[in-house]
Each structure stands twice: as C-alpha cells, then as structure tokens.
Amino acid sequence: MGGYAAFFLVAGIWRFRSAGSRVGRALLIAAFAVNFAAFVSVESRAAVLGVTAALGTGAGAAFWRRGRLSPLPRAVCSAVCCAVAAAVFLGVFYGSRTAVLRVQNRVLGRIYTAAAEKAPEAVEGSGSPDRPGNGSTSYIAPAPGVSGDRERRDLVGGGASTLGGRSKIWRCVIEGAARDRHILLHGTSMANVGDWVETTAFKRNFHTHNQLLEVLVAQGLPALVLFLLWLVWLAGKSFSLAFSPSPGAEWALPLPLLSLITHNMAEMMLVGRTHFVGGFFFLIAGYTAGLTAERRSEL
C-alpha cells in the first residue's frame, strides 16, 4: 500500500505538473498522507522501511532523470540520494522501536500513575511497578492481558542488534529447514508455519518475519525458486519499462515493487494470510504484466 501510495504520488505529480493543476497536486499529496498513515498504522515498522526506501530511491531517480542537481554528476547525485535513503532506512529501523517504546512508556506511565492515584489497590493487584514510568525510566508497561515475564520478554524483543529478534529467528529457521528434507521438498504447509517456527526458533511467533523464508518453510524449495523467478521477472520488467526511451509515468513503476520487497525482508505479505499488502502486490504484478503487454502490442 505504501508503494502504491508512492507510485500514486509520483505518477500523479508528474501528470498534474504538466497540466499545471495545483489542486490536483494538493489532492494527491493529501491522498498520499492518508495512505501512508493508514499503512503505517495497520502495518509495522517494515512498512515505514518500505515506503522510505521507495521514496528515497524515487527521489534519486527523479534527480537523475531531471538533472536537478547539476553541476554535480548524475551518478554522484544518485549515489548521494541512495545513501540518504539507506541512512533514513536504517535510522527508522533501529530508531523506531526505541521511539515507540519511549512514547509507550510516557503515555502508559501517565495512565498508570493516574490509575494508581484513583484506585491504588487495583493497580497493586495487577502487579504495579516500583517506578511508574515518566518517560525517562526503563519500565516497559505490560500490554493488556500480558502479565508473565516470558511474554513481557517477547514483547520487548531481542533488541536492535538482532533487528528486534529477527536475525535469531532467521538463523534458526534456515538451520531447521536445512536439517529437514521434508521442509526442503514440500514445506510444512501454510497453517503450520507458526507452530513450526515456534518449535524451531523457540519464540512466540506466527511467521518467519521474512517472505522468502516463509515460502521456503510453507511450501518448500521448489516454491521458493518459482517465487524468486516471478519476483525477478517483475523487477526486471518494471525497470525496463521505467528506463525505456519514452517511459511516461511508468518510470515510477519500480517504486511500489521496491517498497514491497523491502517490506518483505522484515515482514511478510503472502502465505498464511493475505491482507492489504498482499492484495496490492497481486494488483501491481498484474499492472506490470498489462503494461508489458501494452508495450509489446505497440511495437
């Protein structure tokens, strides 16, 4: 969805700028803001990563195409834009969890303090902390329904050094899959991935936090190969359309794909649960196939 929003924004601005409509441009920016907010609210930090990477690369491509940053060489401009995008990308990834927890501490700490002043016995009964956080403490407020230490550790995660515990899961999943020839051949099926990951990675999780590993565990190595071939074809076609001699607004087409692929390195959109992002992926895949056919018929 974030990728779609990026495509929506870039293609729309490109279109409206030639028409000179400020209202249209404002509407598109507003639509992008709404899409972005909705996407980030229903998805996780991976969504922010995908959108950031797509927009950063899109800005780099735009500078490259338009030569806005001359007198610098275009290659330097592109490299700078990509580096900025990567820095933002990593900053969001590493920083967002800390920021979220800080805000969570502050908000929940105040709520907790207010509740303790009104009904101290109720708060004591639910395991009140010694220090009701004020934003500067290290207290992690328990989520509703979570009281045990293990669950709390799972919520806190593995820290930034393990990408929120993801790298541990990935390593366990790869090692587990390599040991089991049935997993390599046909996988453990969609509905059982969560159980398999929990058994293998010793962590409460419903998925592998990586689309490629999810396909491997759910459907085996043949499915992973086919899925990768499909992704490579999509990426290749979108880039060839974007860099064709007269691309029109198709030059923004790689943005949603880049956004989705980035998102899928830390989360997943298909297999087991199809939702907003997966639906968008099917849509953009069909869109790329349709554009390819249109170009083929023009030749």
Next chain:
Amino acid sequence: MNAASRPPAGRGFVFSLRFVSVFAAAHILLVLLQTNFLPLSDDWNVVWLSLELLLAAGALGISAVCLAYARVRGTQSLDSFSALFRDIMTPGTVFLALWVLWAYISCFLAIREGRASFYHNVRFLFYQTADMLVLFPLGLYLGRKSRTSLLKAVYDGALALFTIQLLWGFLRFFGGKAAFSAFFGRR
C-alpha cells in the same frame, strides 16, 4: 468502434459475461454473508464455502476483465478473451501459475504425510487464490488501459483496492467472533 459496426454475434457474448460477473459477485456476497452470520455445521462446510468463494472469484475476475478488455479494444466478441489470454501468457505469470500449482501440490503432500490438516490449509489456499484471481486481472486491465489514461487507471486501481479491502474489513470487523473470523481472520 461505433455500435453499428460491431459484430452482432458479440452482443450475446457480452451479455453472457455481464450475467456471469453479476452472478459471481452476488455469489461472493452470499458466501461472505453466510460465513459471517449463519452457524457453520462443521469444518467441511467451511472448506466447501471457501471453494465456492474461489470459483466465484475466478468467474468474476475473468469475466469482468474480459468485459473491460472488450471495452478498451472496441471489440465485442471472443477476441477480448483471446487478447486477455495473450496478455496473461508472459514468463512472469507462468512462474506465478506454477508457484500456485506447487502450493497446492505441496499442501497435499504435507497433508498426506500427516504434517498438516486438510481443513486449515485448504481454506487458506482457496482464499488466497480467490484474492489473486480478482486482483491480478484487475491490475492487468489497469496496466493495459494506462497508456490512454494513466492517472485514471491509477485512481481506478486505488478505488478498487480500497473498496475491496473496505468490504473485507467491514465484514471482518462486524463479524466479531463468528465463523467469519475463523474463516478469514489471522491465526
């Protein structure tokens, strides 16, 4: 192409496609309502309903896109279907089709080995294929149409995606703890 020059035989074809698409859309709605508000007797009932959903989604996706192709290309006959087929037959979509096929094969292999339950996995597969059968042809049509009006195609895509997701989200939200949650909800 104006109406006078259209081949007369094509009108029946278009009427058939319209009938199929409306019927399939109504069927999808009925299935969703049934899973949402009526008690389901057993697991097989849910599997059967998900199969119904898959077939209806396939019929809706293909017939609606054929209609749209016929409109874009100005043809009113089976030409639109053959054009759609030619567009679909790219290496990328062949990989996609093989991936989906392998998903079914691997699922049944896992079920045969006793690693997976038929009920939980088949409904996932049916649901995901249904999603794909509606959204991939829609994207295909939008891509085909975009050379004439890209922005309109983008808006159409956004509108369609939002509408679909809104409908599923609406039913999921108001379905509460009913069978619908077990059918479409997260594990």
